[in-house]
Amino acid sequence: MSPFYKDDQQRFMTLPVLICDDSKFARKLIASSLPDDWEIDISFAANGVEAIEAIKAGKGDVLFLDLNMPQMDGYETMAYIKKHDLPSMVIVVSGDVQEEARKRIKKLGALDFIRKPIDNDKLSEILSKYGIFSGNTNCSERTKLEDNQYGDSLDEKLDAFRELSNVAMGQAGERLAKVLDKFVELPIPNVSLIQANELAMALAAIDERQNVSAISKGFISKHIKGEAFIVFDEANVSTLSKLMGRQVENNEPSYLEVLMDVSNLIIGACLNGLSSQLDTQITHSSPMLLGMNATIRDIVDKSISRWEQVLVIEIAYAISQENIYFELLLVIPSTEVDATFKQILNTKGAAK
Numbered sequence: 001m002s003p004f005y006k007d008d009q010q011r012f013m014t015l016p017v018l019i020c021d022d023s024k025f026a027r028k029l030i031a032s033s034l035p036d037d038w039e040i041d042i043s044f045a046a047n048g049v050e051a052i053e054a055i056k057a058g059k060g061d062v063l064f065l066d067l068n069m070p071q072m073d074g075y076e077t078m079a080y081i082k083k084h085d086l087p088s089m090v091i092v093v094s095g096d097v098q099e100e101a102r103k104r105i106k107k108l109g110a111l112d113f114i115r116k117p118i119d120n121d122k123l124s125e126i127l128s129k130y131g132i133f134s135g136n137t138n139c140s141e142r143t144k145l146e147d148n149q150y151g152d153s154l155d156e157k158l159d160a161f162r163e164l165s166n167v168a169m170g171q172a173g174e175r176l177a178k179v180l181d182k183f184v185e186l187p188i189p190n191v192s193l194i195q196a197n198e199l200a201m202a203l204a205a206i207d208e209r210q211n212v213s214a215i216s217k218g219f220i221s222k223h224i225k226g227e228a229f230i231v232f233d234e235a236n237v238s239t240l241s242k243l244m245g246r247q248v249e250n251n252e253p254s255y256l257e258v259l260m261d262v263s264n265l266i267i268g269a270c271l272n273g274l275s276s277q278l279d280t281q282i283t284h285s286s287p288m289l290l291g292m293n294a295t296i297r298d299i300v301d302k303s304i305s306r307w308e309q310v311l312v313i314e315i316a317y318a319i320s321q322e323n324i325y326f327e328l329l330l331v332i333p334s335t336e337v338d339a340t341f342k343q344i345l346n347t348k349g350a351a352k
Contacts, residue, residue, distance in 0.1 A: 230326060279343075
């Protein structure tokens with residue numbers, strides 16, 4: 001008998017499975033990855049608070065858990081489960097693939113980790129390893145779950161872009177963590193559709209820095225195009241250069257070189273993450289300096305003034321132990337949103 005089941009009778013009962021992720025799109029994808037002939041009763045939670053309530057109600061014997069969520073994130077959720085000895089086997093499903101993240105979740109009692117997007121062979125291996133399920137791993141029918149259908153409203157489009165960027169963000173964070181040998185804190189990407197002339201005002205309202213430096217890269221493919229740029233302040237660049245084993249001299253060329261190197265690393269990794277998920281080859285331009293010691297308004301206006309309305313993905317990276325904070329912005333013209341959304345659904349198998 002599998003160590004998971006408490007008695008023989010439970011072996012033949014429908015197993016309560018809980019999927020916890022703040023993205024409806026991600027919940028859809030996880031559910032669609034579960035084996036068709038696995039006798040389970042699926043419930044959903046959008047954050048750790050809802051997950052804890054569901055587990056206490058007997059709906060989460062197996063929990064597929066995201067890490068980056070509002071209200072109560074995955075780390076906090078696992079800490080609560082461990083402290084209160086709740087009956088739930090936790091499998092983390094996350095775009096944060098840093099080695100430090102894996103170590104943390106193991107200490108908090110997670111069984112295992114699956115990176116997003118889910119590899120069905122890896123999922124099958126984990127379920128079999130822990131005696132949870134070892135039958136047919138075909139998952140083609142699970143997408144038909146009525147409660148998991150995905151529409152095409154603006155909110156659902158923004159949610160799909162948020163999950164797309166969440167995975168790409170995690171891949172970029174992993175590369176940066178390896179280069180700097182530091183844990184990179186990953187946020188929930190902020191995604192919005194706004195008038196281009198409102199972006200600078202919105203960013204200035206939430207950013208207290210008076211002057212910043214920024215690097216931009218244009219990108220284009222059959223399914224997506226836009227502009228990516230990173231916003232730094234001077235202290236960030238100096239500290240980043242030291243972590244990279246380099247010394248920034250007190251001159252503009254040295255400072256600019258570090259800006260370019262870090263920008264190439266982050267933007268390149270993020271665009272590669274988008275490319276693999278959209279099953280398309282993204283071409284991007286050489287990095288371009290938008291400004292040094294300039295205002296956010298000047299930088300943003302210079303970058304996107306040619307568009308009227310844009311979808312903006314804002315990712316605020318942090319290495320708090322070094323007091324490093326910087327923003328990656330992906331700006332996509334509104335005319336491209338529908339085509340990219342369609343490709344997201346096609347590549348993820350999430351179309352209605």
